[in-house]
Amino acid sequence: MTRNYIVFKCKACGCEFAMPKEQMTRTTNYVGCPLHGKHNSTVVIGAFDNLNECMDHDKYKVEHGVVKQKR
DSSP states (O other): OOOOEEEEEETTTOOEEEEEHHHHHHSOSOOOOTTTOSOOOEEEEEEESSHHHHTTTSEEEEETTEEEEEO
16 A cells, blocks of 8 residues: 655654655655755654545634634
8 A cells, every 4th residue: 555645743843744755756855844944854754645644633623714723
């Protein structure tokens, strides 16, 4: 089974972000934090089939037209 998304976490700021696996094959192995950019302090958290699996630990709800995170 192929995993389509790879999830990374920045060690400096704690930001979690997902990247499609096909984008990883087009770039080098260097992945920087989208907030900081040039430093290489990211670690792989996991690989998932779809984005819903990536966001399974968080719950979201739409209130008054705004998406809010519920825990």
